[in-house]
Amino acid sequence: MPINLEIPKKFKVLVGQANQVATEVLRPNSRKYDRAEHEYPKELDMLAALVDGMNEGSDLGGAGASGVRRSENGDGGNRNGSNMSTVLGVIEMCWGDVGLTLSMPRQGLGNSAIASVADDEQRERFEGKWAAMAITEPEAGSDTAAIRTTAVLDGDDYVLNGEKIYVTAGERADLVVVWASLDPSQGRAAIKSFVVERSNPGLILDRLEHKLGIRASDTAAFRLENCRVPKENLLGSPDIDMKKSFAGAMQTFDNTRPLVAGMAVGVARACIERTRELLADAGIEPDYDRPAHSQPAAAAELLELESEYEAAHLLTLQAAWMADNSKPNSLQASYAKAKAGRSCVDIALRCVALCGSAGYGEDELLEKWARDAKILDIFEGTQQIQLLIIARQLLGKTSSELR
Amino acid sequence: MNAADKGMSLGLRALNRVAGIELLDRVGLRERAARALYSATKNGFKAAGATARTFSRQRKLDTPARQGRGTRAELFDLTPTDEQQMMREAIGNFAIEKLRPAALEADDAGAAPAELLAQANELGVTMLGVPGELDGAFEERSAVTSVLVAEQLARGDMGLALAVLAPGAVGTAIGLWGDAEQQGTYLPAFAGDEPPAAALALLEPRALFDPAKLQTKARAEGGGFVLQGLKSLVPRAADAELFVVAAELDDRGPALFIVEAKETGVSVAPEPAMGLRAAATGRLALDGVKLSAGALLGDADPATYAACTRLARLGWCALAVGTSQAVLDYVIPYVNERVAFGEPVSHRQAVAFDVANIAIELDGMRLATYRAASRADQGLDNAREVALARSLVTRYGMKIGSDGVQLLGGHGYIKEHPVERWYRDLRAAGLMEGGVLV
Numbered sequence: 001m002p003i004n005l006e007i008p009k010k011f012k013v014l015v016g017q018a019n020q021v022a023t024e025v026l027r028p029n030s031r032k033y034d035r036a037e038h039e040y041p042k043e044l045d046m047l048a049a050l051v052d053g054m055n056e057g058s059d060l061g062g063a064g065a066s067g068v069r070r071s072e073n074g075d076g077g078n079r080n081g082s083n084m085s086t087v088l089g090v091i092e093m094c095w096g097d098v099g100l101t102l103s104m105p106r107q108g109l110g111n112s113a114i115a116s117v118a119d120d121e122q123r124e125r126f127e128g129k130w131a132a133m134a135i136t137e138p139e140a141g142s143d144t145a146a147i148r149t150t151a152v153l154d155g156d157d158y159v160l161n162g163e164k165i166y167v168t169a170g171e172r173a174d175l176v177v178v179w180a181s182l183d184p185s186q187g188r189a190a191i192k193s194f195v196v197e198r199s200n201p202g203l204i205l206d207r208l209e210h211k212l213g214i215r216a217s218d219t220a221a222f223r224l225e226n227c228r229v230p231k232e233n234l235l236g237s238p239d240i241d242m243k244k245s246f247a248g249a250m251q252t253f254d255n256t257r258p259l260v261a262g263m264a265v266g267v268a269r270a271c272i273e274r275t276r277e278l279l280a281d282a283g284i285e286p287d288y289d290r291p292a293h294s295q296p297a298a299a300a301e302l303l304e305l306e307s308e309y310e311a312a313h314l315l316t317l318q319a320a321w322m323a324d325n326s327k328p329n330s331l332q333a334s335y336a337k338a339k340a341g342r343s344c345v346d347i348a349l350r351c352v353a354l355c356g357s358a359g360y361g362e363d364e365l366l367e368k369w370a371r372d373a374k375i376l377d378i379f380e381g382t383q384q385i386q387l388l389i390i391a392r393q394l395l396g397k398t399s400s401e402l403r
Numbered sequence: 404m405n406a407a408d409k410g411m412s413l414g415l416r417a418l419n420r421v422a423g424i425e426l427l428d429r430v431g432l433r434e435r436a437a438r439a440l441y442s443a444t445k446n447g448f449k450a451a452g453a454t455a456r457t458f459s460r461q462r463k464l465d466t467p468a469r470q471g472r473g474t475r476a477e478l479f480d481l482t483p484t485d486e487q488q489m490m491r492e493a494i495g496n497f498a499i500e501k502l503r504p505a506a507l508e509a510d511d512a513g514a515a516p517a518e519l520l521a522q523a524n525e526l527g528v529t530m531l532g533v534p535g536e537l538d539g540a541f542e543e544r545s546a547v548t549s550v551l552v553a554e555q556l557a558r559g560d561m562g563l564a565l566a567v568l569a570p571g572a573v574g575t576a577i578g579l580w581g582d583a584e585q586q587g588t589y590l591p592a593f594a595g596d597e598p599p600a601a602a603l604a605l606l607e608p609r610a611l612f613d614p615a616k617l618q619t620k621a622r623a624e625g626g627g628f629v630l631q632g633l634k635s636l637v638p639r640a641a642d643a644e645l646f647v648v649a650a651e652l653d654d655r656g657p658a659l660f661i662v663e664a665k666e667t668g669v670s671v672a673p674e675p676a677m678g679l680r681a682a683a684t685g686r687l688a689l690d691g692v693k694l695s696a697g698a699l700l701g702d703a704d705p706a707t708y709a710a711c712t713r714l715a716r717l718g719w720c721a722l723a724v725g726t727s728q729a730v731l732d733y734v735i736p737y738v739n740e741r742v743a744f745g746e747p748v749s750h751r752q753a754v755a756f757d758v759a760n761i762a763i764e765l766d767g768m769r770l771a772t773y774r775a776a777s778r779a780d781q782g783l784d785n786a787r788e789v790a791l792a793r794s795l796v797t798r799y800g801m802k803i804g805s806d807g808v809q810l811l812g813g814h815g816y817i818k819e820h821p822v823e824r825w826y827r828d829l830r831a832a833g834l835m836e837g838g839v840l841v
Contacts, residue, residue: 001476001477001478001480001482001484002473002476002480002484002545002547002777002780002781003480003481003482003483003487003547003773003776003777004476004478004479004480004777004781005479005481005770005773005774005777006476006479006774006777006778006781006783007479008477008478008479009477010477078478078480078482079478080478080479084479288786288787288789288790289615289709289712289713289786289790290613290615291611291612291613291614292794292797293611294611294613303790303791303794304794304798306791306794307771307790307791307792307794307795307798308795310767310771310774310788310791310792310795311764311767311768311770311771311795312767314767314770314771314774315763315766315767315770317479318481318766318770321479321480321481332766335762335763335766335767338759338763339763339764339767384756386759387752387755387756387759387760388752388755388759390759390762390763391749391752391755391756391758391759392755394731394735394758394759394762395735395738395739395749395755395758396739397749397750397755401750402749402750402752402755403750403752
């Protein structure tokens with residue numbers, strides 16, 4: 001088959017459904033939950049049931065972070081599978097609202113981790129639950145090797161102690177996937193992820209953060225105080241294997257980076273579309289065939305922003321396509337995340353400027369999107385971390401050589 | 404400003420005025436100087452087509468021959484077809500083994516070695532757009548294949564790639580839009596052993612050039628056309644035997660004309676530029692050139708002209724992608740080997756992140772270019788996609804060219820390394836119109 005970068009026809013229905021959800025449910029509630037930070041968006045409960053239905057109704061993956069598991073490619077032919085459909089769904093949902101998408105019950109990053117690395121028994125046990133992800137600590141952000149939360153085996157339980165921050169939907173979820181070290185002296189290899197029930201008395205909510213954007217999405221800070229977790233809740237292998245363990249934990253990120261890139265692509269498209277409408281009201285319509293220099297500056301700028309979006313979009317689809325076809329995509333996943341994260345911020349901020357007071361005021365959503373956008377260049381690996389990952393791979397450097 | 408400075412400044416102003424205006428006027432030299440300048444320019448032009456063949460009908464077709472068209476693809480796919488992969492490898496090897504080593508000298512000489520061009524022709528680059536009935540090698544019309552070919556050639560050298568691809572642009576244009584007579588007359592040569600040098604001439608020499616607003620004019624006269632105007636940065640202008648020229652046709656808008664170099668009133672002059680020097684760019688002057696009615700290509704259909712400008716821009720995108728890849732491939736070993744302060748400079752984030760950013764933007768440019776080309780193959784409108792790919796290439800192609808020099812520091816600025824040439828070449832991709840066609 002020939003090279004083709006169009007959205008495959010078989011996903012048109014899924015994309016259409018997700019777009020409808022975004023238009024009918026997310027957009028109308030966008031401003032409400034931006035203002036009412038920490039209030040539970042109850043409209044999402046019904047929606048989540050619908051999304052579950054969408055996931056079950058097809059083998060295409062659904063509209064959220066329902067699974068980025070890699071499957072072996074049987075016939076060696078080209079596949080457009082769940083990685084692509086998931087990314088396409090996320091793009092549409094985040095075109096609607098990133099904060100609300102992140103608050104979608106049962107669509108948390110923890111769910112993604114479980115779907116990606118849990119064994120069959122665990123997947124069955126945690127099915128239908130909403131799982132948040134707890135990695136970051138006050139002294140350990142992108143540097144996951146510095147994680148200080150400990151997990152000590154005691155009988156049939158691991159006992160967890162430590163502090164976790166920036167846990168998306170941490171208060172609302174049923175489960176929290178906590179990253180902790182079996183032995184802090186052994187660095188990355190000793191870091192494992194544990195599924196902790198939200199109701200566990202050892203998992204204590206400290207506070208909910210007040211944020212620049214994505215306010216519909218709650219961000220929790222926890223303390224873990226002698227938090228006992230059944231040992232069957234450790235995801236992956238309990239062995240401390242210098243080669244494999246951390247790679248296993250990080251595999252989640254190889255699979256979820258394209259999703260976050262997709263979030264950024266969705267926000268970027270929302271900004272461009274609305275700005276195009278507002279500019280048209282002001283009498284400015286870009287012409288694709290005329291040289292940019294021969295057009296009004298605002299039209300030329302919009303074209304430039306759209307080209308940034310195009311690059312981010314295609315890089316994101318490429319990363320998902322590679323995952324669907326079992327091609328190693330760590331590099332391309334980081335290309336996508338880096339490009340989508342930074343261009344989304346750039347696009348959103350410049351769209352605000354192009355639209356003037358309409359862009360900056362709260363009557364429109366542009367100013368909100370510009371605030372929401374910034375997180376997408378930070379979580380799941382900051383811009384700088386992506387550049388490090390990319391540079392180390394291209395230059396063949398270890399993390400001790402290129403720090 | 405103290406008195407001395409003021410005196411200095413006044414003195415300079417006076418000098419400027421005297422040298423610039425007054426002296427010339429005072430001794431009556433102004434007119435003579437202007438005339439000398441005019442004659443130098445005029446003398447620079449010489450009749451084109453000194454060694455051009457005479458084209459006559461070689462083949463009689465009842466209807467125009469067209470290559471097969473691709474169909475709508477079902478799935479997202481970045482894997483080239485087997486044929487494309489073979490072509491890509493063959494051209495890629497040729498670019499690295501033959502073009503790259505010849506690039507410095509060709510840049511210096513302002514010409515591509517004839518032997519290299521002949522070798523490239525053997526690889527089939529001039530017949531990419533020639534239908535099978537006219538001995539072309541490719542049954543299916545594919546802008547993607549042409550993009551892959553241009554990209555690979557430009558990995559070797561952009562100037563040489565342009566010289567190699569220029570005739571194919573004319574072949575493809577006639578393959579896509581020519582009528583039976585035009586195809587039977589010109590296309591067999593493009594699939595033959597000695598394809599003609601030829602060029603697609605769109606660009607004109609002025610700021611803010613817009614291909615929709617041409618100053619080259621064509622007027623219908625005596626059952627044919629008369630062309631008047633000046634075209635800029637035409638690849639291989641001096642040895643071209645055939646041109647496809649864009650001109651504003653009366654009140655019908657921009658149109659394409661097949662112009663043989665031997666026609667009276669066709670002259671060319673060298674127009675060397677910042678880069679692309681191996682392609683021997685030149686000006687093409689059309690001074691009352693009389694053409695038969697059969698010279699009009701594509702019946703002045705606005706859609707044809709729009710497609711032509713888009714596919715030409717896409718060709719430049721592909722060239723920029725290839726040369727940007729050359730930059731990336733060149734800087735990686737350099738920054739790994741270059742030691743400063745006791746370790747490779749690649750151990751510094753400031754250096755390593757530049758390399759990462761080249762790779763990110765390059766991949767984005769490439770995908771946008773492939774998408775636009777693939778849409779053309781599937782019969783989908785690609786105005787948007789071409790414009791976006793061109794926008795990315797204009798910005799990031801130039802940035803990558805600049806970063807390539809910067810990462811090598813002083814070494815990047817001297818001709819011992821190719822990055823200074825790539826810096827000059829990559830600047831072209833965003834401003835060129837015509838010349839290549841995918």
